[in-house]
Amino acid sequence: MTNISLEEMNAVGELLRSSAFDAFELEMEVTSDGEITAIALWTDCTMFDKVHSGGADQPSRRQMLSFLPKPLSVVEGSTVRLKGRYDASTGHFTFASSECSPNNSQTNSVVSMSVERWHFPMINDERRNSAYNRAIKVLRGQRVVDIGGGSGLLAMMAARAGAEQVVTVERVGDMAECASRVLEANGFGGKVSVVHGSSLNLKVPDLGFKEGLQPTVVLSEVLDDGLLGEGVIPTVAHARRELATLNALVIPAAAKVWAMVVNMPPQPEPIIMPSSSSPKDSPARRWAAYDTLRPPEVKKYTSVRLDRVKFMPLTEPFPVFGFDFDAPLDDPSSVADYCREQAVQVNSIAAGCANAVVFWFTLTLNRSGETDGLADICTYPAMTEKCGASGSSRCWNQALQFVKPTIVGGAGTTLTVPCAHSPTRMTFGDIMT
Template identity: 35%
Template sequence: MNSAQPQGAVTEIRDGMELGEFLRWGRDLHHQGRYEDAARAFELILGVDADNQEALIGRNRAVRCSVPRWHWEMLHDEERAELYDRAIRQAVAAAPDSLVLDIGAGSGLLAMMAARAGAREVVACEGQASVAETAARVVRVAGYDDAVGVVSKMSTRMTVPGDLPRRAGLLVTEIVDCGLLGEGILGTIAHAREHLLTPDATIMPSRGRIIAQLVESEPLHRKNHVGKLYGFDLAPFNRLSTLEYFDSRLHRHEHRTLSEPVTVFEFDFYTADARPQRTELTVRPTAAGKMHAIAFWFEMELLPGIVVDNAPGHDSHWKQAIQCLPVPLHVQPDLPVSLVAAHDGECVRFEVESEEVVA
């Protein structure tokens, strides 16, 4: 059997064809990294033999590889949910007849919040096929399938009237990572403004900003760098270290802040696009020390007065973004640090303009 889905696969299984061949097909797809296809292959078997343990495990392994585990932590983030719910209720009350578009719907939670708030028509789009299928089930079980429709497609491939009956008057989305831009929010909203929304649509979130701080933390630096250990020089392994940021909870690592937080970028989602930006910052240290990393986070204004953030110490499912310096920099209050911050529409990266380093 080749790696493409065979014609009449379900019929062949029902006619008594050897299940082992279909199991091997699913495993082969998984090993190729085609996790969505692997999940569908195992689903074919489960459609005939619902208790087949190999197929159940195979499907679950494929889903685990394609569905990030942060979904569950996000769903338990009560503050995030309460803030979005409040903003959605306010926006829907102002225009209950508006079509609501939820981009990156995940479980369908925000779409159902809109329906519960009184929205008569909601379209939830989700680009990950197995998540979209599950969201449709969640919506149906919750009793909102009369108001909420789930589209299994990236929003940038949606059209009016092909996928939306008309342009939406309210956009709700939360396609952000710990550094705000990593899930493509700038380009996605810009595309929606042009192709999917009415000219006067409400966009949620409406604004965002990225905030950064200089940090001393040997434990954080060790998460991305190595030197001499166990009698060996392992430094060449650093060619594989992260050049950009990784996520981590700052308060769980011994650290010392070396500056006040500074605003790096601000975005108005009613006008912003994904074109790269670059800015130069002068940061004055508040204490002397070794600067190992730059920690940064975001604030998102959903509607005026309703703000979601992932600042350090905040009990949010989002962690902070951490970019380590290749080599620590010695800083002191009388010597400002020159930073260059840039983003390519999806990822923020910092460079330190200084030659003074600490080995």
């Protein structure tokens, strides 16, 4: 472990030196044989003589990882020298061996602020990728439109499976360019074409399938932690109605949102708890005025890894809404403005203050093959079995929505949970006993 000092103060708190870290050198003792592939970083912040660490022993904090341009072999007991740079415009630290020339850093060319950071854990989620691959490997001879292509991963799976033609559509320019390069590098350049744009603005000829034909498969993965936030309902509805053949196969075919009523006590970041969700006598209530300043998305649901925060379940998981993305086109659920609301009744399993609903989803990818009735992916791994899924995935977080606190007297109390969804968002209302 080593320190990069961001600022230096003198004894009376005057700033002596700052930003000395735009280019710096590090010297570190190697503690075991191996390869250094990345540097982990976090910040310690000193306030009133107390150090607040953002390090790995703080479960609620996230750390940064900066990969080296190439792995560096090291031997225990030796000293490793690295050159570091900080780019204030992107907030990124990059490191390279002291022997590399500074312009050799390949990392600079691949960092783009327009690419959401979640692409990286998603691409590395082997369980998600394998489940998709199983659903895609039966697409021999099909014409596939892959909506929201990202790096082109699913499109390559389709091409590898022997699809007749694959077109991947990506609305973020840097991502579309990245997909073209990834496809080229993997030998799929001539087999998969990339269309840069939102699928919602496209018509059949824009896809460029041979002879202007329509795709026979609508493939997508435009799912956020709360299922609907990335627009899967309008996106799939549009693709089925405006782009694809009448009976096109839809992957994913279906999803189900699952929820659990919980008590979420006040705790440090990453949870931003509205004061109105704290018990009446809680000191947090004194910050009520602050709630009005919160961005609207925080007032609705936020993202959380439930295995990293404290909470007490007050119910078992219960299904909230099922979504059939492949429903017949005359079914109301197949339109872009699909909304529903209902009150779900569920029994409590413990006493406590119900102040939040956590939710996640299961995903059924391809219904055309043999099915065992189980969903393919559950986005809350601990609940895979309870939610009737055969596998799980870790790249999605769970969603958390705070509600007005309600005291639940004990196990067996019937709770009424108002649930609703718009085309792009799940919401839960205040719980009644």
